[in-house]
Amino acid sequence: MKNKMEILIDEAKLQSRIKEIAEEIKKDYGDEEVVFCSVLKGAVFFTVDLMKNYQGDCLLDVVRVSSYEGENSTGEINLKIPLKQENIENKNIVVVEDIIDTGRTLKYLVEYLKKFNPKSVKTCALLDKKARRVVEFNTDYTGFEIEDLFVIGYGLDYDEKYRNFPYIAYVKND
Numbered sequence: 001m002k003n004k005m006e007i008l009i010d011e012a013k014l015q016s017r018i019k020e021i022a023e024e025i026k027k028d029y030g031d032e033e034v035v036f037c038s039v040l041k042g043a044v045f046f047t048v049d050l051m052k053n054y055q056g057d058c059l060l061d062v063v064r065v066s067s068y069e070g071e072n073s074t075g076e077i078n079l080k081i082p083l084k085q086e087n088i089e090n091k092n093i094v095v096v097e098d099i100i101d102t103g104r105t106l107k108y109l110v111e112y113l114k115k116f117n118p119k120s121v122k123t124c125a126l127l128d129k130k131a132r133r134v135v136e137f138n139t140d141y142t143g144f145e146i147e148d149l150f151v152i153g154y155g156l157d158y159d160e161k162y163r164n165f166p167y168i169a170y171v172k173n174d
Contacts, residue, residue: 005152009144009168014126014154015049017143021124022053024141025094028122033057035091037083039109040064041163042098045155046126046143050096061087063095065105077108088116094124094141098155101129103137127151127168144168 025034034054038047040062051058066078095109106123113121124141131148152158153165162169 004172005169006172007167008146008149008151008170011166014143014167018046018049018126019053021141021143022050022055025050025122025124026054026056029056029092031056032092033059035059035061035087035093037061037063037093037095037109037113039095039097039105042155042157043096043126045163046098047096050124059087059091063109065109077105079112083113083116085116088113088118090117090119093118093121095121097123097125097139099127099129099151100125100137100139101132103133103135106139107135107137126154127156 034056036047036051036054036058038044038060041064047060051060061083063079063083093113095106095113097106100106100123106125110121110123122140125139126143128139128142128145129148130145149170150158151168151170152162153167153169155163156168157163158171
């Protein structure tokens with residue numbers, strides 16, 4: 001990447017907030033089982049750490065959607081890996097996303113999941129970029145609200161690169 005990067009959220013701050021979110025979810029669901037539905041590929045790091053900190057019964061499932069090319073949303077959502085009804089029906093689903101910006105993807109996923117008669121559907125995003133919202137949507141659990149920056153690291157990528165950073169960085173435009 002030609003532009004310089006600067007750390008926005010360091011690893012310690014990330015891990016501390018993820019532990020808090022896991023505790024919030026546990027408080028909401030008590031002894032009920034939860035299915036964490038990770039939105040591939042970006043939310044994998046977040047989902048794994050969230051589940052490691054969750055002190056209750058939980059399952060993992062994945063869904064893959066795509067709406068981005070490079071730094072920009074195409075505005076169209078493509079379901080690339082769907083979920084199976086038996087993994088959703090009558091279950092408590094927590095959709096785990098790396099970032100919510102336009103709101104289109106999470107809104108689409110919630111509507112999609114409701115067709116399979118879950119017991120409940122909640123959403124969890126590590127990052128919330130409200131400045132880019134084009135549809136009305138708020139997550140149930142949010143890690144951090146951020147400004148309208150292009151961010152990478154901790155699962156977030158630029159053309160499939162930089163996911164492996166243990167922190168969230170933003171690209172500085174000089």
